[in-house]
Amino acid sequence: MSAEICIDSSVMVKWFKVGEEYEREALMLRDEVLSMRIIPVISEWAYLEVVRALVKSNYPKAKIIQTYDTLKEMAEAGLIKVISLFNLLDKAKDLEIDLDLYASDAVNLAVAVLQSRSMLTEDRHLLKESVKKYMEVLGLRIIRLNEFFSMYRSGL
Numbered sequence: 001m002s003a004e005i006c007i008d009s010s011v012m013v014k015w016f017k018v019g020e021e022y023e024r025e026a027l028m029l030r031d032e033v034l035s036m037r038i039i040p041v042i043s044e045w046a047y048l049e050v051v052r053a054l055v056k057s058n059y060p061k062a063k064i065i066q067t068y069d070t071l072k073e074m075a076e077a078g079l080i081k082v083i084s085l086f087n088l089l090d091k092a093k094d095l096e097i098d099l100d101l102y103a104s105d106a107v108n109l110a111v112a113v114l115q116s117r118s119m120l121t122e123d124r125h126l127l128k129e130s131v132k133k134y135m136e137v138l139g140l141r142i143i144r145l146n147e148f149f150s151m152y153r154s155g156l
Contacts (some may be wrong), residue, residue, distance in 0.1 A: 003152070004081065004110040007040040008105075009049030010122040011145060013154055016050075016067045021123065022145035029120075029148065036150075041081045041115050045086055047071055067077060083111050099130055118143055132144045 007029075014026030032038040039060060047068055054064045074080045091110040096102055101109065112119040114136045118141040119126065132142045 002036055002039045004039045004041050004117055005143075006108070006115060006117045006119045006146065007042060007046075008108040008119070008121050008123055008126070009046050009053055011074075011120055012040075012042070012046060012071065013050050013053040015124075016070075017054065018057065020051070027146040029145070033074070036079065040113055040120075041082050041083065041117055043106050043111050044082050044085050049104055058156070073141065078125070083115065099128075099134060101125055101131070106139060112140060113138065116140065120145065120148055 011026060011029065014020040014023050015030045020026065026053075029038065033040055049100055050071065051064055051068055054067060059067075064084060071080070073131075075082045085107065088107050088110040092103065092106040094110050095106040095113070099106070102125060105123060108121070108123070109119065109126060109131065111133070113115075118137075119135065120143050121127065122145060125131070126142055129143070135142050141151075
């Protein structure tokens with residue numbers, strides 16, 4: 001049986017961009033995804049966030065397009081669960097207001113809240129104490145890559 005966890009672009013970009021902090025952990029996660037032991041849950045907006053992160057780091061255009069296509073193919077193959085942005089808007093709006101988040105961060109967090117899943121992220125806005133406390137009230141967690149595998153092995 002597969003475990004589901006919400007992830008954002010701060011994690012997914014590490015699957016493609018060499019030299020990132022916690023690259024080893026991100027690649028271990030990718031291996032778990034490819035073997036279908038873990039199913040990441042994302043918003044459809046995450047594709048574009050990964051593209052933007054790679055553009056900002058001067059990644060070659062052809063590789064950016066290939067990365068985008070790879071992520072979409074992973075979703076089409078059932079390796080990634082994608083939640084429509086339309087289904088997240090109302091909750092994301094509330095999270096923007098209540099937690100003072102940027103729209104993209106609120107959308108990512110809305111996935112976790114609405115799917116009742118913990119969130120794996122390296123995004124500093126989602127690592128804020130106020131966000132962690134909000135999630136704890138819901139019985140959910142904000143998890144960093146360097147913490148994930150010890151938690152995963154013990155049943156999250």
